Amino acid sequence: MNETDFIAALRKLPLHPGARGLADDTAVLEIGGETLVITHDAMVEGRHWLPGQDMADVAWKLVATNLSDLAAKGAEPLGVLIGHVLGEGDERFLAGLHDALADYGTGLLGGDTVSSDGPRALGLTAIGRATHVPVPSRSGAQIGDALYITGKLGAAMLGFEALRDGTGAGTTAYTRPLARLSEGQALAPQVSAMMDISDGLLLDAFRMAGASEVSLAIDSKSVPVAAPDRLLDCLKWGDDYELLFSLPADANPPIPATCIGKVEPQGFAPLFLDGEPIANPQGLGYVHE
Amino acid sequence: MNETDFIAALRKLPLHPGARGLADDTAVLEIGGETLVITHDAMVEGRHWLPGQDMADVAWKLVATNLSDLAAKGAEPLGVLIGHVLGEGDERFLAGLHDALADYGTGLLGGDTVSSDGPRALGLTAIGRATHVPVPSRSGAQIGDALYITGKLGAAMLGFEALRDGTGAGTTAYTRPLARLSEGQALAPQVSAMMDISDGLLLDAFRMAGASEVSLAIDSKSVPVAAPDRLLDCLKWGDDYELLFSLPADANPPIPATCIGKVEPQGFAPLFLDGEPIANPQGLGYVHE
Numbered sequence: 201m202n203e204t205d206f207i208a209a210l211r212k213l214p215l216h217p218g219a220r221g222l223a224d225d226t227a228v229l230e231i232g233g234e235t236l237v238i239t240h241d242a243m244v245e246g247r248h249w250l251p252g253q254d255m256a257d258v259a260w261k262l263v264a265t266n267l268s269d270l271a272a273k274g275a276e277p278l279g280v281l282i283g284h285v286l287g288e289g290d291e292r293f294l295a296g297l298h299d300a301l302a303d304y305g306t307g308l309l310g311g312d313t314v315s316s317d318g319p320r321a322l323g324l325t326a327i328g329r330a331t332h333v334p335v336p337s338r339s340g341a342q343i344g345d346a347l348y349i350t351g352k353l354g355a356a357m358l359g360f361e362a363l364r365d366g367t368g369a370g371t372t373a374y375t376r377p378l379a380r381l382s383e384g385q386a387l388a389p390q391v392s393a394m395m396d397i398s399d400g401l402l403l404d405a406f407r408m409a410g411a412s413e414v415s416l417a418i419d420s421k422s423v424p425v426a427a428p429d430r431l432l433d434c435l436k437w438g439d440d441y442e443l444l445f446s447l448p449a450d451a452n453p454p455i456p457a458t459c460i461g462k463v464e465p466q467g468f469a470p471l472f473l474d475g476e477p478i479a480n481p482q483g484l485g486y487v488h489e
Numbered sequence: 490m491n492e493t494d495f496i497a498a499l500r501k502l503p504l505h506p507g508a509r510g511l512a513d514d515t516a517v518l519e520i521g522g523e524t525l526v527i528t529h530d531a532m533v534e535g536r537h538w539l540p541g542q543d544m545a546d547v548a549w550k551l552v553a554t555n556l557s558d559l560a561a562k563g564a565e566p567l568g569v570l571i572g573h574v575l576g577e578g579d580e581r582f583l584a585g586l587h588d589a590l591a592d593y594g595t596g597l598l599g600g601d602t603v604s605s606d607g608p609r610a611l612g613l614t615a616i617g618r619a620t621h622v623p624v625p626s627r628s629g630a631q632i633g634d635a636l637y638i639t640g641k642l643g644a645a646m647l648g649f650e651a652l653r654d655g656t657g658a659g660t661t662a663y664t665r666p667l668a669r670l671s672e673g674q675a676l677a678p679q680v681s682a683m684m685d686i687s688d689g690l691l692l693d694a695f696r697m698a699g700a701s702e703v704s705l706a707i708d709s710k711s712v713p714v715a716a717p718d719r720l721l722d723c724l725k726w727g728d729d730y731e732l733l734f735s736l737p738a739d740a741n742p743p744i745p746a747t748c749i750g751k752v753e754p755q756g757f758a759p760l761f762l763d764g765e766p767i768a769n770p771q772g773l774g775y776v777h778e
Binding site for chain 1: 490491492495496498499501502503504505506507508514515516518520521522523525527528529530531532533534535536537567568570571572573574575579580583586587590591595596597598599600601602603604605606607608609610612614616618
């Protein structure tokens with residue numbers, strides 16, 4: 201079964217009311233007057249990390265990608281559970297896990313450790329506390345809003361290429377991405393919609409437009425990129441974990457961010473790039489095996 | 490790195506205060522006046538399930554084993570997140586997941602779906618709400634307490650053998666174990682210590698004794714077993730997911746349960762079986778590959 205069909209089938213199962221779109225979004229759980237945000241992301245050997253890559257970086261990224269999901273909800277991390285498959289580089293994995301937990305000021309809550317042969321799939325569940333309710337979602341963008349991103353796109357792409365090709369250029373943006381936790385918390389009370397850019401700006405904007413039932417118009421030249429000569433690659437490449445959000449047109453973001461477009465009535469395509477409609481998500485996101 | 494070393498290393502990482510013993514026990518998270526119980530258990534192809542086994546049963550068991558961890562804490566399930574690796578039998582996996590969620594009255598909160606080659610490791614995170622605080626732990630057994638179990642041990646062993654050998658005998662106890670949720674909730678206010686028996690009575694009792702810093706004396710003839718002619722196998726085999734708990738000597742359990750021994754001062758072995766000391770956990774639990 202392919203992933204799309206599997207996720208469609210999951211949506212027909214008994215769902216928790218806080219199961220927002222399953223794999224597309226992050227679960228929200230109200231309990232005792234608080235709102236928890238819970239996410240589970242997995243990484244697969246040979247697919248989400250390069251063979252021979254330092255397992256300390258893999259552990260870091262596993263934490264950072266999950267915490268980035270919390271950041272997009274304005275949540276502060278409470279703890280993580282790991283689903284670990286033992287194998288090569290476990291000492292380095294532990295070292296990277298230590299770095300990430302210490303750096304983000306969160307702690308290990310539990311998990312499970314198993315043995316298996318073949319390529320490993322490592323999972324992590326992160327639990328956070330929402331600092332603002334309602335929790336931002338990707339479905340709230342309003343017509344007339346301005347569209348913003350934090351940071352610069354394409355840095356992870358350059359890091360990946362440097363690592364793959366051994367050029368000696370900086371790889372940190374790819375190996376040790378940062379979850380925008382403080383930015384997400386500052387933005388949560390103001391945004392109409394927010395998500396993290398894990399699969400590339402274009403693909404993730406396409407998803408936000410669909411969830412919000414609007415069209416998003418992006419001006420490519422306004423997007424800060426790490427490689428201006430490869431603009432489209434930067435817009436398609438994932439792994440930067442910046443935040444994409446919409447704000448009322450007259451609002452100013454409370455953190456450094458760049459306006460890259462606007463929210464328009466739902467047109468005949470969910471996404472317009474420099475006025476050109478993009479109707480099909482196929483090929484929008486960079487697949488980095 | 491082997492599992493014991495890995496878990497020992499995990500304990501040196503930044504831990505959440507609710508990280509009770511990591512892989513040995515279940516995380517407890519206090520939030521907004523409520524207490525959450527959170528567990529993550531994984532199952533590996535060829536290790537936790539037989540080749541060719543119905544994936545609907547695998548999904549059921551993945552849910553049941555995690556909910557059994559909640560049962561041991563007296564928690565009611567709030568929802569689950571899955572970490573799924575796509576592969577053979579996904580339709581059946583979804584059918585079994587549906588059955589388990591519907592049967593236990595809980596819902597899917599989220600998760601992640603990935604592709605990988607080779608044997609699959611499937612993970613599940615279950616989140617529950619404690620119905621009684623303090624949440625029962627395995628470390629509270631008091632000298633003089635009586636030791637009890639629910640149900641009968643060895644039924645999963647017989648089910649496993651029937652499935653493996655194709656004898657036509659009943660396999661349900663192995664393929665669709667039950668989490669003792671209502672029993673756990675009824676017991677939580679009364680027990681001094683509680684845990685589920687996932688790895689066999691002897692090994693799990695050994696662990697409870699260690700955590701509680703006592704010795705446990707078990708009378709083998711008093712243990713209800715599914716195969717009286719293979720008593721020791723029944724005491725060593727896991728996968729029954731019954732509850733093991735201690736109660737003050739003058740208390741009566743509020744649910745059907747059998748007294749199988751008592752809690753004694755810490756002797757020179759953590760466990761005494763019919764008066765014989767068991768000092769080493771090696772070989773206590775049945776390893777069912």
